[in-house]
Amino acid sequence: MIEYESLAQANRALMEELEAAASRVIRSGWYILGNEVSSFEAEFAAFAESKHCISVANGLDALILSIEALDLPTGSEIMVASNTYIATILAILRAGHKPVLVEPERETFNIDPERLPAALTRSTQAICVTHLFGKACRMTEIAAFASEHGLRVIEDCAQSHGARYDGKLTGTFGIAGCFSFYPTKNLGALGDAGAIVTDDDEFADRLRHMRNYGSKKKYENVYIGVNSRLDEMQAAFLRVKLRSLGQVTEHKRALADIYFANLPKWLAQPLRRPAEYDVFHIFGIRHPARDELRQWLLDNGVKTEIHYPIAPHRQKAMQGILSGDYPIADELHATELSLPISAGHSGDEIERVCSLLAALPEKLKLAA
Ligand SMILES: *Cc1c(COP(=O)(O)O)cnc(C)c1O
Numbered sequence: 582m583i584e585y586e587s588l589a590q591a592n593r594a595l596m597e598e599l600e601a602a603a604s605r606v607i608r609s610g611w612y613i614l615g616n617e618v619s620s621f622e623a624e625f626a627a628f629a630e631s632k633h634c635i636s637v638a639n640g641l642d643a644l645i646l647s648i649e650a651l652d653l654p655t656g657s658e659i660m661v662a663s664n665t666y667i668a669t670i671l672a673i674l675r676a677g678h679k680p681v682l683v684e685p686e687r688e689t690f691n692i693d694p695e696r697l698p699a700a701l702t703r704s705t706q707a708i709c710v711t712h713l714f715g716k717a718c719r720m721t722e723i724a725a726f727a728s729e730h731g732l733r734v735i736e737d738c739a740q741s742h743g744a745r746y747d748g749k750l751t752g753t754f755g756i757a758g759c760f761s762f763y764p765t766k767n768l769g770a771l772g773d774a775g776a777i778v779t780d781d782d783e784f785a786d787r788l789r790h791m792r793n794y795g796s797k798k799k800y801e802n803v804y805i806g807v808n809s810r811l812d813e814m815q816a817a818f819l820r821v822k823l824r825s826l827g828q829v830t831e832h833k834r835a836l837a838d839i840y841f842a843n844l845p846k847w848l849a850q851p852l853r854r855p856a857e858y859d860v861f862h863i864f865g866i867r868h869p870a871r872d873e874l875r876q877w878l879l880d881n882g883v884k885t886e887i888h889y890p891i892a893p894h895r896q897k898a899m900q901g902i903l904s905g906d907y908p909i910a911d912e913l914h915a916t917e918l919s920l921p922i923s924a925g926h927s928g929d930e931i932e933r934v935c936s937l938l939a940a941l942p943e944k945l946k947l948a949a
Contacts, residue, residue, distance in 0.1 A: 583930050585884040586923035588764055592771065595821055599771070602817035609813070614793070617816035622776070624823055628743075629758060630750050631778035633785035636811035637792050640739040640761020643775040644672030646809065647735050647757040648709070650787045653678065657706035660732075662692040663894065663910035665711040668761075669737045670893050673709060674902070681705070682894065684909040688852040690714055690865065690917075694722035707733040712741035712751045714888070715767065715833075715862035716851065720746040720754040727755075735759065742767045743830050745858035752778050762819055767833070767862050768826050770815040829924045833861040836922050836931045840864060843935035849916075849949035863888055864922040867949035871918050874945055883934050886919040916949055 592599060606617060618636055626634035637643050648659070655677045661669050663682035673680040683700045686693045690713045697708070708727055710718045727734045734755030738744075741751040742760065752758020762774035779785050787804065790797050795806025837851075837859070844850055849867035853859065865888060868874045875885050892910040894903040920934055 583883045583921055583926070583934060585886050585919070585921050586765065587925050588769070590925040591769075591923065595825070598821045599818055602821050603814060606813045606817045612813050613810055615813050617813040617820065618811055621811070621816040621820050621823070624820060625760075625776055626778060628823060628826070629752050629760075629778040631753060631758065632780040632782070634776050634778050635785055635788040635792060636774070636776045636816065638775060638809040638811060639773040640737075640759060640763060640775040641668045641672060642792070642807070642809040643759035643761065643777045644669060644709070644735070644737060645675045646788055646791050646807070647759050647777050648672055648676035648678065648707070650784055650791060651707060651733050651735075651756070653706045653733075656704070658702055658704040659706065660692075660697060660700050660708045662711055662713070663907040664690060664892060664913050665713065665737065666739070666889065667893055667896065668739070669709055669711050670899070670903070678706075679704070680903065682903060682905065682907055682910075684907055685713075685913065687867075687909055687913065689716055689854075690913060691716060691718040692723070694719045694726060697723070697726050701730060705730070705732060707735060708755075709735045709737060710755070711737040711739075712744055713863075714851070714865050715740050715742075715744055715860035717741065717744045717746035717751045717857050717859070719856075720749070720751070721856075724754050739763070739766060740862035741860060742826060742862075743858075744860045747856045748858075753780070756781055756784060762815070767829060767860055768819065768822055770822070771818050772815055774811050774815045774819060776811070830860050832924055833922055834859070836926060836928065837861045837864060839928055839931045840920065840922075840935060843932060843939070845939050845941075845946075847946070847948045848938065861922055864920045865917050866920060867913070867916040868918055868945075869916060869947045869949055870945060871916050874941075875918055877942070877945060878934075878937065881937055883921065883937060885921070888917060888919050889914060 622634040739761035762770040791806040795804035892914040
């Protein structure tokens with residue numbers, strides 16, 4: 582069986598260093614906002630080519646706190662992709678604003694810059710882009726549109742650690758880049774973790790207060806904050822894993838090259854644009870009979886995933902909140918299939934997946 586991914590295998594490869602990190606934290610007697618957190622923040626800021634990194638408890642909090650820190654009028658409209666992971670939309674709602682869904686490009690799964698003008702109203706204050714599957718959105722166009730209309734840009738980088746557009750890192754185009762280090766992400770902790778990167782001193786200072794009860798000086802509260810701190814243990818693990826993120830990314834890109842060289846041409850596969858440095862968090866193909874294809878692959882020894890089975894506007898929680906028709910999101914949610922592409926997979930395994938897909942039964946040879 583070819584697994585979709587194995588976290589145990591990935592982390593076992595770093596066992597000694599992770600155990601040493603855990604032991605160091607336990608022995609230190611200091612578990613919240615200490616040296617591991619400040620060191621990780623400095624190291625991740627350097628990686629992210631950003632002036633500041635503010636670590637938080639998870640990726641959703643990174644988004645909520647960043648949007649709150651913009652200090653927009655309550656009920657502002659914020660544009661967001663209609664097919665993003667639900668967290669991006671939840672964050673806009675949690676911050677007290679109105680998500681305005683914009684359809685993605687079918688070929689990249691990312692928000693379509695050409696559809697931004699039609700979604701613009703007098704209440705629009707920001708665009709929250711998601712670099713889905715590890716592929717950068719068309720940030721040059723999006724940033725130009727935002728600056729022309731005085732909109733703030735927040736980037737959901739939960740799937741795009743190290744991805745670039747026109748040579749520039751995702752997370753550095755807008756005022757804030759929001760990262761998740763959920764265990765399955767390209768940079769994953771051994772629990773929940775997240776961070777915000779920014780070049781803006783004031784914004785960073787506000788976030789440092791907000792993640793810790795609105796306080797930077799003990800018992801002095803400047804903002805109505807929350808408790809969303811990264812703990813020393815996760816920071817220590819992340820410092821270990823950050824050191825091999827470059828290798829993980831290169832490995833995933835090499836596996837993607839095997840897919841591109843060997844997948845049958847009729848199969849709808851990720852679009853590669855010269856401007857993008859894609860980190861392939863997910864390798865998503867599209868197929869009109871996705872569920873049958875998935876079952877057939879499973880019967881033939883390959884596990885896959887679906888990102889994601891239900892479009893945000895179809896979620897029960899969003900009834901009466903997200904209205905309108907989003908046919909591209911519907912289509913993508915009905916046709917997407919994620920093939921194995923993890924740090925633990927070998928080139929041979931990916932070649933086997935390709936051979937299987939080249940030998941599909943006639944009834945599954947359908948182009949999306
Ligand atoms: C994982 C993810 C998040 C949320 O991260 P958590 O750490 O689980 O809160 C947000 N946006 C996207 C696109 C994600 O993939």
